[in-house]
Amino acid sequence: MSQRDVLAELRGARVEAPAELRARIRLVAAQAPEPQRSRRRFALVLVPVVAAAIAAGVFLSTRPAHHQAVVHGSVALSPQARTATGSVFAPAPSRKRLQNYSASLDVQVANVPAAVARALHVAAGLGGFPASVHVSTAKKAGHADLQLRVPRTKVQAAVDRLGRLGTVLSEQVDIQDVQGGVNATDRTIARLERELQHATKQQAAALRARIQALQRRRAATVRAAHLATVQLALSTPPAKAKARHHYLREALPWLGGAAAALILLLALRGLGRVREDRLLSRP
């Protein structure tokens, strides 16, 4: 008998389940609950909708925070807060109210000494000056910390130009309104001057001393508010080869663990296959 004949005979064979078994299976099938495809379909629709809603929520909550820039407090700005022209975002100082304005920039540059020179030039060009400068360089790497004081009305231009020195890694703007405090001081001085008119000699001396102290404090506050502070940190990018080595060293244990798990999984699967083959190898 040829293989074709064997196949033909085997294909002609029909095995029918006995009536008892069929009845038994029908009893089992009768226990089947109503189809729940609609619920499943509903879940199939619901899951992406919920996922999209969550994603939208996350997206909206992680939008650039510069819209939250308010007069009081500090706002940390991400590099995405750059404007379309490539400059960095800095809220405009108020022209009518006194403010303590400070900004800090972390900029990555190729050449730190050259960037420091340019930053000092920018400050001087805007009528400002460096309050402190610290520069350290070693081989190709370098780091510099500068504290620049520039007129508050020109701080936006200063931040914009300093941001163009290199790649802005982070930036922060702090604006503190001090107009309220100055107004309160003015009111106190006015009240004390009124009291001075009806005061005795002894009281007058004490009142004058207090008025002078308040006036000095007011003047200091106004002077400080006239100049904004810009903290500038300049640094060179980390060496690429070292960074790659660092990542590799960090990833190595994970890769090793994953490889070991994979080998174990394959070994277990192979073992299971061998045992199954052995089980089914008997006639």
Place this chain on the structure above:
Amino acid sequence: MTFAEAAERHLDDVYGYLVWFTGDRAAAEELAAETFERALRLWHRFDPARGSARTWLCQLARTVALDHFRSERRRARREQLAAAQERVDERFADSLSPELEAALRSLSAGEREVVALRVLLDLDAGTAARVLGISPTNCTTRLNRALRKLEEALHVAA
């Protein structure tokens, strides 16, 4: 397709597969019942997009049959009896010649299984391979080997 429809339509296939796989009609009957009971519990997991109900039921039947083989082997070891000695002489199918029945009996369970899936149930190589958990190439190799053994057994008998 409801579970009742799937059970009604594929009972013969599952039963036939199990008869050829185990070589024991009584055991195949029990295993088929167990397969459909398990299928009822797991029916919510069945996804028509990933394969037909017949394939899914055959996969379940295979798992049930493998559990049966393992427990049988443990029992045979305990009782120190060869499984072959216990086997009752039953027919795989009524229409087969006694020679082919005997030749089928000489095949291993694994070889009969692949013949049942590819020839009796007429599954394509890919589907049968999925049921067996092997590659389509491996499945075809197994089938060819089983058919060659059948041919040889029939030649010897002749």
